[in-house]
Amino acid sequence: MAVDVNEVDILERPASTGIQSIENGTPVLRALVQAKGPMSLTAIATATGMAPGKAHKYLASYIRAGLVTQNETGGRYDLGPFALELGVAAMRRIDVMEIAQAAMDELRNLLGYTVSLALWANHGPTIMRIAETPDIMSLTVRFGTVMPLLTSSFGRIFTAYLDRRITQSMIQAELADPKGLAAQAGLRTFADVDKLLAQFRARRMSVAENLSTPGRAALAAPIFDHNNRIVAAIAVVSVQGRLDLDADSRPARELANTARKLSQRLGAALDQIP
Amino acid sequence: MAVDVNEVDILERPASTGIQSIENGTPVLRALVQAKGPMSLTAIATATGMAPGKAHKYLASYIRAGLVTQNETGGRYDLGPFALELGVAAMRRIDVMEIAQAAMDELRNLLGYTVSLALWANHGPTIMRIAETPDIMSLTVRFGTVMPLLTSSFGRIFTAYLDRRITQSMIQAELADPKGLAAQAGLRTFADVDKLLAQFRARRMSVAENLSTPGRAALAAPIFDHNNRIVAAIAVVSVQGRLDLDADSRPARELANTARKLSQRLGAALDQIP
DNA sequence: AAAATCTGTTACGGAATACGTAACGAATTT
DNA sequence: AAATTCGTTACGTATTCCGTAACAGATTTT
Numbered sequence: 001m002a003v004d005v006n007e008v009d010i011l012e013r014p015a016s017t018g019i020q021s022i023e024n025g026t027p028v029l030r031a032l033v034q035a036k037g038p039m040s041l042t043a044i045a046t047a048t049g050m051a052p053g054k055a056h057k058y059l060a061s062y063i064r065a066g067l068v069t070q071n072e073t074g075g076r077y078d079l080g081p082f083a084l085e086l087g088v089a090a091m092r093r094i095d096v097m098e099i100a101q102a103a104m105d106e107l108r109n110l111l112g113y114t115v116s117l118a119l120w121a122n123h124g125p126t127i128m129r130i131a132e133t134p135d136i137m138s139l140t141v142r143f144g145t146v147m148p149l150l151t152s153s154f155g156r157i158f159t160a161y162l163d164r165r166i167t168q169s170m171i172q173a174e175l176a177d178p179k180g181l182a183a184q185a186g187l188r189t190f191a192d193v194d195k196l197l198a199q200f201r202a203r204r205m206s207v208a209e210n211l212s213t214p215g216r217a218a219l220a221a222p223i224f225d226h227n228n229r230i231v232a233a234i235a236v237v238s239v240q241g242r243l244d245l246d247a248d249s250r251p252a253r254e255l256a257n258t259a260r261k262l263s264q265r266l267g268a269a270l271d272q273i274p
Numbered sequence: 275m276a277v278d279v280n281e282v283d284i285l286e287r288p289a290s291t292g293i294q295s296i297e298n299g300t301p302v303l304r305a306l307v308q309a310k311g312p313m314s315l316t317a318i319a320t321a322t323g324m325a326p327g328k329a330h331k332y333l334a335s336y337i338r339a340g341l342v343t344q345n346e347t348g349g350r351y352d353l354g355p356f357a358l359e360l361g362v363a364a365m366r367r368i369d370v371m372e373i374a375q376a377a378m379d380e381l382r383n384l385l386g387y388t389v390s391l392a393l394w395a396n397h398g399p400t401i402m403r404i405a406e407t408p409d410i411m412s413l414t415v416r417f418g419t420v421m422p423l424l425t426s427s428f429g430r431i432f433t434a435y436l437d438r439r440i441t442q443s444m445i446q447a448e449l450a451d452p453k454g455l456a457a458q459a460g461l462r463t464f465a466d467v468d469k470l471l472a473q474f475r476a477r478r479m480s481v482a483e484n485l486s487t488p489g490r491a492a493l494a495a496p497i498f499d500h501n502n503r504i505v506a507a508i509a510v511v512s513v514q515g516r517l518d519l520d521a522d523s524r525p526a527r528e529l530a531n532t533a534r535k536l537s538q539r540l541g542a543a544l545d546q547i548p
Numbered sequence: 549a550a551a552a553t554c555t556g557t558t559a560c561g562g563a564a565t566a567c568g569t570a571a572c573g574a575a576t577t578t
Numbered sequence: 579a580a581a582t583t584c585g586t587t588a589c590g591t592a593t594t595c596c597g598t599a600a601c602a603g604a605t606t607t608t
C-alpha cells in the first residue's frame with residue numbers, strides 16, 4: 001500500500017513498522033469506551049465497520065487478555081478488569097493526582113464545599129477526583145464526567161489556558177448549536193468567548209453559575225506544571241446562592257491559594273504565566 | 275500446529291480462535307503496568323522475554339493506538355492517554371453494589387451466615403444489600419437502616435477508615451449521651467474510640483457483639499476503591515455465640531478474603547492502605 | 549580523541565497468521 | 579412452525595509477523 005508523498009506530509013509520522021493487528025484492534029476498544037455500557041457483537045461490528053466474524057476474533061483475544069469481559073450467557077461484551085488496571089496504573093503516573101488528593105481534602109474541610117479535580121482527557125475536562133462534603137444535598141459530580149468547554153467552570157479554565165488549536169473545533173461545535181448551553185449563556189461568537197476568557201485569565205479563575213447543571217455554582221482554578229502549562233484544574237462546587245463567587249470571597253481566595261501551592265509543587269513559575 | 279488431544283483437555287478453555295498478536299502484545303502492556311514509571315525498550319524486552327526488535331514493533335503500534343507514549347527524545351516508554359481513557363471508562367461502569375451481590379451470595383453460601391453490605395449515606399453507614407440465610411432466626415437486618423458509628427460493626431469500620439473530620443461531630447454526639455450505647459460499650463472519650471479503631475485498622479476488620487442490637491454479633495471488613503478510599507463495608511452477621519469473632523476464625527478469614535477481592539476489582543492498591 | 553559499547557531502530561526472507569465469505573446452531577420473533 | 583436474528587466457527591489465499599542481524603546515534607571506556 002504505497003502512500004502518496006503528499007499524503008505522507010499530511011500524516012503525522014513516517015509510521016515506523018509495527019504490528020497491524022494491534023492497530024486494527026483498537027477501534028474495538030474505542031467502541032466499548034465510547035458506549036456507556038455493554039455492547040452486542042453486532043453493535044461493535046457496525047461501530048467499527050468490521051464484519052461480525054472479524055470483530056468476534058478480536059474480542060475473543062481481548063477477553064483472554066483481560067481487556068474485555070463477556071456476559072457468561074454468551075452475550076454482551078464490556079471492558080474487563082485489565083482495562084481497569086491499565087487506567088489505575090496510568091492515573092498513578094500523573095503527579096497532580098497524587099499531590100492533589102490531600103490538598104483537596106484540606107480545602108473541602110476548610111470551606112465545607114465539594115471540591116473536585118479535572119484533567120484534560122477524553123477530548124475535554126474529565127473529572128478525576130472528588131472530595132465530597134458530608135452534606136447529602138447536591139453532588140451530581142461524578143467521576144469520569146467530561147465537562148463542556150464554554151459552560152462549565154472546568155471547561156472555561158481549560159479553554160482559557162490551553163492552546164487554542166486544541167480547543168478550536170470543540171468551541172466551534174458548542175457555538176454552533178443556537179439552542180445549546182453556550183447560546184443560553186449569551187455566547188454566540190468567538191469574540192464573546194475571548195472576552196469571557198480574558199476575564200478568567202485576568203482573575204486566574206473561572207466561574208460558572210446555573211449553566212451545564214441547573215442550580216449549581218462553581219469556581220475553578222488552573223494548576224500548571226513545570227512547563228507552565230495547565231495540567232489540571234481544581235474546583236469548588238456548590239448550590240447556586242450558597243457559594244460566593246466574588247473574587248474576594250473566602251472560597252475564591254482559598255481556592256486560588258490551593259491551586260497556587262499545587263502549581264508550585266509541580267515546578268511552575270507562576271510569575272511567568274500570562 | 276496441531277495440538278495433541280490430551281493437551282487440549284489440560285488447557286482451560288476450548289480457546290475459540292482469536293488474533294494472536296493481540297494476546298502476544300498484552301505482556302508489553304502488563305510490563306508497563308507493573309513498572310511504576312517509564313521503561314526502556316530493553317527493560318520491556320527482558321520483562322516480556324521478547325527480542326528488542328519485536329517489542330519495538332508492538333510499542334510502535336501501541337503508540338499509534340494511544341496506549342503508550344514515548345519520551346520524544348527517542349527514549350523511554352510509558353502508558354499513554356488511551357490507557358487513561360480505558361480506565362476511566364472501566365471505572366465508570368463498576369458499581370460496588372453490583373459486583374458485591376455475587377460475592378455476598380457466595381460468602382453466605384460458604385459460611386451459612388447472613389451477609390450484608392453498607393455504603394456511607396445519610397450521615398452514616400446505610401445497609402444497602404442483604405444476602406440472607408434460610409434460617410428464620412436472627413435477621414433484623416433491614417434495608418436502608420443507618421447504623422451507629424461506635425456500636426455497630428459497620429459504623430466502626432467506616433469510622434476507622436473515613437477521614438475523622440467527616441465523623442467527628444457524629445462521634446461526639448454518640449459519646450455525649452452518658453446512658454447511650456457507646457457508654458454502655460465502655461466508650462467515654464475520643465481516646466477510648468481511637469484505641470478501639472486502631473485495633474480494627476490493624477486487623478482491617480471490626481467487631482461488634484451485643485451492642486446496637488441485643489444478642490447479635492457481627493464482623494465487618496472495608497472495601498476500598500481506586501482512590502484507596504473506603505466506599506463500602508461488608509459484614510457477616512449472626513447471633514451472639516454462634517459466630518466465632520476471632521481473627522483466625524473461618525468467617526473472619528473468608529470475609530477478609532471477599533473484601534480484598536472486591537477492593538481489587540475496584541482498582542484499589544491494598545498494599546498502600548495504612 | 550578514538551574505540552568500544554550500549555541504546556533504539558530498521559531491513560529481509562520464510563513461515564505462520566489474519567482476512568473475507570459463508571455456513572452453522574441456537575435463541576427469539578413472526 | 580417458519581423466519582429472522584444473533585453469536586460463533588470453518589476454510590483457502592494473501593498478507594503479516596517472527597527471528598536474525600545490521601544500522602545510526604549516544605554514552606562510556608580505553
